[in-house]
Amino acid sequence: MSFKIIKSEKAEQKYKEWKVLGKPIPCVNSYLKVTGKAAFxxxxxxxxxxxxxxxxxxxxxxxxxxxxxxxxxxxxxxxxxxxxxxxxxxxxxxxxxxxxxxxxxxxxxxxxxxxxxxxxxxxxxxxxxxxxxxxxxPFWLTPEEASSAQPMHPEVTKDNIVVGMWPPYYRSVGDIKEGFKGSDIIVDVEFRKPNIKHMFLENxxxxxxxxxxxxxxxxxxxxxxxxxxxxxxxxxxxxxxxxxxxxxxxxxxxxxxxxxxxxxxxxxxxxxxxxxxxxxxxxTNIREHFVEGAVLDPGISTFKYKIGADKLGNLKAIDATVWAGQGERSINLGIVYCGDTIFNTYRIPNRSFKAYPYYTNTPMSQALRAYGSQAGVPPLEEAVNEIAEKLGMDPVDFIIKNGLRDGDIVTQYLHNDFQLAGGSLPELVQKAAEIFNWKEKWKGWSVPTEISGSKRRGIGLAVATHTAWGVPQPDRVKDTVIIKVNVNDGTVEWVTDGRDIGSGFDTVVSQVIAEVLGIDIKDIIHAPPQSVGQPIGGWTFASKALQSTVFAAYNAANNLKRNIITAAASILNVDPNRLVLDLKGTRIYVAGDPTRYVKLSKIGEIYGGILIGIGSCPSHYEGPESYMDPVTGRRLGMKGMFCSFAEVEVDIETGKIDVIKLMVATQPGMILNPLMVYGQLIGSAVHGMGCMLWEGIIYDEKTGTPLNASFIEYPIPTALDVTEDQFVCVTIVDPDDAKLTPYRAKGIAEGIFAAMWHSIHMAVYNAIGRKIREFPLRPEKILRALGKAPFPQTKGVV
Amino acid sequence: MKRFEHFNAKTIDEAILLLEKYDGEAKVIAGGTDLIRVLKDDILPKYPKAIINLKTIANLEYIKEENGVLKIGSLTRLSDVASSSLIKTKYNLLSEACRSVGTPQIRNMGTIGGNLCQDVQCWYYRASKSLGKVFHCLRKGGNVCYAVSGDNRFHSIFGGKGCVAVCPSDVAIALTALDALVKTKGPLGERVFPVSELYKDAALNLGRSEIVTEIQVPEPPPEARQIWIKFRLRNSLDFAIVSVAVMLTLEEGVCKDVRIALGGVAPTPKRLKEVEDFLKGNYINSETAEKAGKMAVAKAFPLSHNAYKIPITESLVKRVILMAKDHRTLT
CATH class of the missing domain: 3.90.1170.50 (Aldehyde oxidase/xanthine dehydrogenase, a/b hammerhead)
Structure with a gap:
């Protein structure tokens, strides 16, 4: 596996300024976890x-x-x-x-x-x-059945449409009728997805x-x-x-x-x-994981997308509808972000998105490595690909022409629109395509790049954008960090209302505090969260911790440092700018003259015996003036930019797909910890590969029972299913791609999944020349598409 | 798991006595990689009253050759069978089949006897109380096989007497192609019989208190070529969708002897006698291999969801023969 970090000059400069940030520091809890001592x-x-x-x-x-x-x-x-x-x-x-x-x-x-x-x-x-x-x-599993069924929750709704966020599930920009009138080519695409599961190890x-x-x-x-x-x-x-x-x-x-x-x-x-x-x-046990836990929102869904472009390949209009089986309840945030994908991946002047989220007799739907934006990608990319194919355009050129870029307006569903501050799909795809050698490999639509016996190779790519800014949060979950310094030895504890879910949260926030306070990360601990006596926090979800928790930690550490320095300056009667905070030495001294110092305990006394710094993250949508573009006067915001390139080999006799190469690329802004970023990129890519190739809950249609409810029957990739040279991770590092955070970094854990899984889908199409508008791409589906064996259309797709 | 009595048997005879005493309401355990799942999922019609541990019996873990016969104690771990240099050299088919079972952890715990005696994987049969729904199917004394009218993508394409689950053991398929024997011991004493007779109608064909004690494999001719292919979703740990074991002896390009066994497609290991008869005396080339593939599935009659296994089986049989001919190993 390889991890390419391509840094701009500005990025190089920033890395030089940092002592702790940007360094490959292992997870702070890794020792506890690998030795089995961490308390779950x-x-x-x-x-x-x-x-x-x-x-x-x-x-x-x-x-x-x-x-x-x-x-x-x-x-x-x-x-x-x-x-x-x-x-x-x-x-x-x-x-x-x-x-x-x-x-x-x-x-x-x-x-x-x-x-x-x-x-x-x-x-x-x-x-x-x-x-x-x-x-x-009577029970039903699919949105199609739900639409004509009796209401499941007559207490709250008469028509089986889920009561969640963002009713009435309709949004449009521009005029799609005009947009289609001005289109030279229009395609209709129907795509289906199954229920997929999280499959974490702790039940x-x-x-x-x-x-x-x-x-x-x-x-x-x-x-x-x-x-x-x-x-x-x-x-x-x-x-x-x-x-x-x-x-x-x-x-x-x-x-x-x-x-x-x-x-x-x-x-x-x-x-x-x-x-x-x-x-x-x-x-609970693994079986119960399937019935207690949620599935990806949107659940079992049918997507119908109509999309138009002119002869030159400029996208003109999209009319997108999603029928989703949301389970017995949902807040429908996934549906919202499904719409977000349609609105904010390509520049399409006329857009309409409608959703029909239905109550169905399966467990509730929820986020799964993102709320819905990943589910929106395959149908959108299928539609866009078909346009590009009909126009005879290379998909790379098509994305360069139409992809979302810096300065574009991002349409939001639950909040005000904003102007994109940094990040650009065309630029990302262009650079990544060069590294992948796309132009040399590409032989045209539905043409294998290589044929050997029964094996057909094909390549594909896909793009995605994803919130890198946290989803809209109610005020009660605003991020706060409190930092405490122990005056006796200068060690530091910090607390927030959230815990690491494996993405490196504890480590990166500790790095930020270490950077500001000038101490070793080993002298910092994240106090285990407990509700009583603690501030409310922003949870660990939606790729947001890197922005909002880091922001809160940055503010808390700076507030703390300022308070200490200000007090010391008045005692020593020197310019605060001349003072050095030496927590390890439990003192504050004058730069160049360490004999002039004041003890940390003295500062502690001034502040009532305790040294604490509190910081919070400014609300994302009512930020300070610096969140406004001075030229356009528009509010600024960020989005993650992702692309993925895949090369697969399909055996047309057996329907087996081997992933030969997967290259994922993103513009993360600055990388605060390369180990965490690499781990997240690989993890996200492997997760998406499993979903596209194998996963999906198989239901017994007569009873609605999930049949493959265990780790042996629901096949997720294991370490043995990926090889050293299969994956390449590329990051284009530039602080200008994440202008709105203190360290110019944005979250990347979710969006890669979204781009990655469709790149495999496109590669399979190019290898075998058959469109399979659903997933997973199990052998039975490939052989059905090739006309070698019938396989019935099952409820829930898989 | 529910409550049960637990016994550490010191000898096979003690284990047999205990089985007799519990009269069908006890289970033996070795590696436990399958039985523990069965107990956790609570799928047996009657929860066993006792579990009899065989790992405490001495001298049942061995690999040795005696008078041209390979003898493997039933408690020998799959990882040990897979890595034995004797088996790799002379009985590679068995080595490869063992290596394709489960994960490294499962192979380190699971035994060769246990692999032969594991329960079927049918997801209707295995549906657990923890899920809410249990299917009272034919195997449990019910009247219906739910797979026949349900989702049967992993079930038999060669029918079955009622139950259409497939034989889940990889080891059994390889041993069938190797013409191996099993030795068992029960209240009536010891018996030795072909591995293929260990199964009947998707079930073990053993007496209630009979325990597998040894596997005996006759030494294949040194020029015999042995190939194992296991087709599955993941290369890491899935059960076979289709597996093929072949043993082929050639004389100047002509098939002198051949044995082919299929797994994942029938309730028991399936020897392809007709295909073998066709190949014997014929040149092995892409034409005959292709014909063999076609013959292998000529009598298949798929269920509603598993017709895709037919082209896969056909292709694998063809490949396995050509691989054996070319001395190629798995790619």
Missing amino acids: TDDIIRPNMLYGKILRSPFAHAKIVKIDASEAEALPGVSSVITYKDVETMGVSQKPPAYILTDRVFYVGDVVAAVAAEDEAIAEEALDLIKVEYEPL FTAVAEWRGDELHVWSHPQVGAVSFAMMLASIFNVPTNKVHVYQCFIGGGFGGKMGDAPLRVAALAAMLAKKSGRPVKIR
Whole structure:
């Protein structure tokens, strides 16, 4: 594998200024993690603790007519059983469509009851003794079926359209009718996607304990501990300051540990703990991961895109519609970002996006390595490719002509539009194409680059843009960082309301603090988040930590440093600019004259015995004047720019696809830690490869049961499925590509996935000359497309 | 997992006695890489009352050659079989098949006997209570095979008596092509029989208290060429969609002897006797190999979702024969 970092002169200059940033510093928690000493939720054992197990629904949609738990309760070793009947008596508030327990089940595996017992074996046996009588109801998995079905949640909507963010799910810019009138060529493309899963290694786990009216919960939410406490407080109608959430190490998230699934498991543990009067741990297994956890939003979807261009290849209009099966609930943020892709990847003057997100009988939909923008890429690229093919244009030239670039207006759905400040797809694609040797390899549309026996090679590319700025956040999740300096030895602790999900968050924020305060990263620790006594934070999601948490840390560290220096300057009676902060030496001295100093403890006394710096990130959308372009007067914003090039080999006798080469490229602004960036690029690329080639939940159509619910049946790539020379990561490093953050860096963990998976799709098309407008591209699909074996169109695509 | 009794057997006879005592309600465990999944998923119609550990039995982990026969103790780990230089040199087909099982961790724990005796992978059969839905299928005493009318993309293309799950063991396919024997011990004593007879209708053809103790492989002629191909989604750890084992002996380009076994396509390891008869005495070239591929699937009758296995099988049989002829190994 190789990692190419191409630096501009400005970037070189910045790297010279930095002492800690830009360096390949290993993850600060790596030692704890690789030696098994990091405390994950499942490592928490409380005195007198019980174990909980969950009874799950065999029906995709049903009403519980009768439930009798008396036999289970009578089993020796069982402490308590909860069913929907306990909800009211325990004061649990329930808002449809987000139930903890109710007398209805909305998908196979939905929660019916839970048991707490002395050990898991007894709890499991007790589940068998709960007698449930169901009245099965009609169920549906696809948006097409949902559109004509009875409403799933008649309490909130009459038409099965999901009540989430951004109704009425329609947005347009320009005039598409005029746009199509002015088009010389118009194509219609229909594309389908299955439900895909996060497949992190740590299954949903929670420990709950009541101490009087205080609720203590250990969990692994991707939302911050304070936000999680607020959610639990509202479920149990208790004051937020009585809910203590301890955010443990997170064993992978990819968006799947955002609010709902960890919350329900924690709430069930808390309900059992309340009824038993003892602490309860629930740890789910990999099977339950498929029915407790979410799928990518949008879920099982059909995309219909109509797109027009003139003879010269200038895109004129797009009319895009998405029918999405969103599961039993969703906030639809993925749908929003699906639209974002259509509006903000290519310069298309006339645009329309409509979405029909439906309730379906599968688990809820959520972010999965991004909210929806990755799902929007394959259908958009399919449509754009078809135009380019009909015009006989090389796709690289087509992107250079039409791609989004610096200074363009970015259309947003939930907030004001902004002007793009840095980053440009045409420039990125041009540079990356040279490195990939595209012009030499390209032989035209649907022409293999190489044929050998039954093997056909093909190349492809795709582009994507993605939020690099955090998604719009309500005020309550604004980022704050607090830094504390210990005056006795100058060591530093920092805290925010968020935890590393594997993207290097702890490490990079520590680097920022080390850089400002001039100390070694080893002298800094990130205090484990716990809700009580801590500020609220911005969660770890949406590629945002690198902007907003880093911004908050930068402000906190600078505030702290300024306070220390100002106090020292007045004691020493010197110009503050002449002072050097030497935390390790626990003193502040005059530059060039170390004998003139003041002790850190003295400064501590001035500030009431404690040295603390607080900083927050300015709200993204009401930023200071520097967020305005002085020339146009427009508000500025950022987006990540991504492209990917793929070379594949398809065996037309067996339908097997081998990925020969994958090259992903981005303009990350400055790289604050090359190890983290490399890890994220590779991780994102491999994740996307698995989704395009193999993944997707296969449902039994008669019952709605997910059939491939385990690591052996749901094939994600392992380390053995990638080889050394398969991947190339390219970063074009220039501070001007991320103008709006203190260190000129933006998040890259999500967008690569979006570009990458379609580059494989295009490469397969060019290799075999058959369009397969869905994924995954399993052998059965390839052989069907080649006319070698029939394969039925399955519900849910896979 | 639910509660069960656990016994560390010191001898095979003790294990057999315990099996007898529990009368069908006990299971033996060696590496446990499959049984633990079965227990966690709680898929058996009756949860076993006892688990009998065989790893505590001495002298069942060995690889040796005696009078032209390779003998492997049933507790020998797959990783040891795969890396044995004796097996690599003379019985490479077996070595390759073992190496293609699971992951390195699974091969380090899983035993050769366990691989032969693992339960089928049908996803209807394996649907777990943790998911909510359990299919009370034919294997569990029900009346229906849900795969026949459901998603059967990984099931048999050569039918089955009721259950259409395929034999999941890679080792069994290689051993079938090697004409190997298994030795078992039960309450009635020991018996030795061909590996192909270990399976019947997608199930193990063993007595209730019978334990596999040894695998015996006759030494192939030194000039025999052995090739193993396992077709799967990921190269890392999937079960076979289709696998082919071939043993081919040539004399001046003419097939003197050949044995071909297919995996992943039928409820039991499938020997291609007709194809073998066709090839014997014929020149091995792309024409005969192609014909062999076609013959291999001539009697296939796919279910609703698995017709794609036919072209794959056809292609792999052809390839495996040509690879054997050219002395090529896996590419």
